[in-house]
Amino acid sequence: MLLFMLSMLFSNFPVATEMINPEEENSIALDRIEINQYALFHFDSLYIDQNKLDFFMDDLEKKMYSAPINAKIADNGEIISEKLGETMDRSLFEIQFRTLFYNNKDGKLRIPTLLVYPKVDRGLLEEISQRELGSYATFFRQSNKERSYNIELAAEAINNTVVFPGETFSFNKIVGERTTDKGYKRAPVIVKGELAEDIGGGICQVSSTLFNAVDLHGIQIVERYAHSRSVPYVPPGRDATVSWWGPDFVFKNLYNEAILIRARAVNGKMIVAIYSSDTAEYFKGE
Template identity: 65%
Template sequence: MHAFILSFFLLTAQAANAPQQLTVTDQGEAVEKIELEQYGLSYLDNLFINQDKLKILLDELDKKISVEPKNATLNKTGEIVEGKPGIRLDKPKFQTLFSSSFYKDKPKKIEVPTKSNYPRVDTELLAEIKEKEIGHYVTYFKKGNKERSHNIKLATDAINNYVVFPGEKFSFNKIVGERTTEKGYKKAPVIVKGELAEDIGGGICQVSSTLYNAVSLKGIKIVERYSHSRSVPYVPPGRDATVSWWGPDFVFKNMYNQPILIRATSVDGKMDIGIFSSDAAELHSSK
C-alpha cells in the first residue's frame, strides 16, 4: 500500500479564494505546501473551518491518490483472471486529522489515510455467473474490410466481460465511449439518413445489433433502441440497433435477480456474443 504524506504549513499570507493546487507523490515523499489558514472563516477570526473549501480539498486529494479497482475477468480460454482492489481517500479520518492540525500552532506532517476500494466483480461472483448461457447471437462481416473490422474489434473488447447487476441499465454509448481517432477508431462505411457514407467508428452498429439480439430475453427490458433508416445485411429486418455518440443509444435493463455477464468476441469475420448468468437466475421484476 502506498503511503501518502500531506505537509501542512501555517503561513500568514492572505487566504485565497480556493485551495492551492495539490501535488501528491508516493514513497513517503512530501506534497506541495497547503496553507491551513485559507480554510478558516475569516469573519469569525479563523475559529471555524470553511467546510466548502475543505470539501474542494477532499475531492481534489481523492482524485489524485485514488487507484481504481480492477474487476475479475475471463481470458480468451475462459479462465478467471483475478481482480485487484484499488485505494481511495478515507475522508472521515482525513477530516479528523485535518481539524486537529488546523487548530495547532506548529506545522505538522500527517500520513493521508486511505482505504481499500474493492472491485464489484470478484473471482467468486464471476465463477458463479459464467457457467450458464442464457442468450447467444452470431453475426458475420467481411474481414477484408480492415477499417470496419478494426472498429468492430475495439467496440467488442469494450463490452466484453461487462457485468450488469440486477436492476441496472446497460448503455452502449456509455460503456463503449465516444468513438474517436485518439481511441484508435478509423473511418469506415456508415448509414446516414438512408445513405452510405464514411465516418469515424463505422461498423460498431453491428456490435450493438448483435448485442441487441443476444439480450432479447424474457429477463431483459429494452429501454432504448433505434433501427437504421435502411436495412443492414448482418441481421434480419427490424432486428438492428443503431448507435451514434451524438444520437441514438442502445440501452437495456437487467430484470433478473442475478447479475448477467457479457462475453463478446470478434475473430475472422465472426461477431459472437453470449450472455451468461447464475443457475439461480430468474425474472425478478417486470417494472
C-alpha cells in the same frame, strides 16, 4: 500507492500505525506558514477557514484516488482477479487535521486512506459465468480492414460487462464516443437510407448481434432503432442501429441475478453470449 505527508509544527501527535507507510515518495509537506493559511485571521486564528479546508481536501482526494479494476475473463477463459483502488478517508483526515491545528505540539500526519472495492470481483464472475442464457453470431468481411477493426474495438468495449438485476445497459454509454483518438476508423455507414463513410462505421453490427443475443424472456428491450434500409448481417427487423448523439440500444436486466456479456470479433465472426448463474430466473424488476 500514492502517499502524501503533512509535516506540521505539532509534534508527538499519535497517528495509528496502520495509516503509516514507510515509503517517502510523492509526499506533501505543509509548514507552519501553509497551515496558518487555513485560519480565519479576523478571529485571531482561532477558527479554521472551512472553505479553504474543503478546497484542500477536494484537491487531495483527486490526487490520492486510484480507481479499482473489475475482475474479467480472458479470451482463454481464465478469470483475472480484480484490483482494489484507494481513496482518502476524508472524515478521519478532517478530524486529525483539526486536532493538529489546535494542538500546540509538533507532529506529523499521513493522510488516512480507504480501500475502494470494484463492482465485479472474481467470486461474482465465477458465479455468473456458469450458465449460458443465449448467444448470437454474425459474420463480416475481413477484407474491409477499417470496418473489421471498428467491430473488434466495439466488441472489446462491451466484453465482460456485468449488468446487475434491475440495471439498464446503454450501448453508447458503455462503448463511448467513437473517435480517432480511441482508434476508430472511417468505414461505410447508412445515413438516411444512403451509404456513406464515418468514424466508427461497422459498430452497428456489434449492437445488432448484441440485440439478438439478449432477446430473452428476462431482458426488457428499452430502446432500439432499425436502420433506414436492410443490412446484410442480420435478418430484416433484427438490427439495432446506434450512433453517438443519435440512436442508442438500451435494455434492462429483469433476471434475479446479474448477467455477463461475453463478446468477441475474430476471423470474420462476431459473437455475443450472455451468461448468468444457475439460479438465474425471470422476475419483474422495478
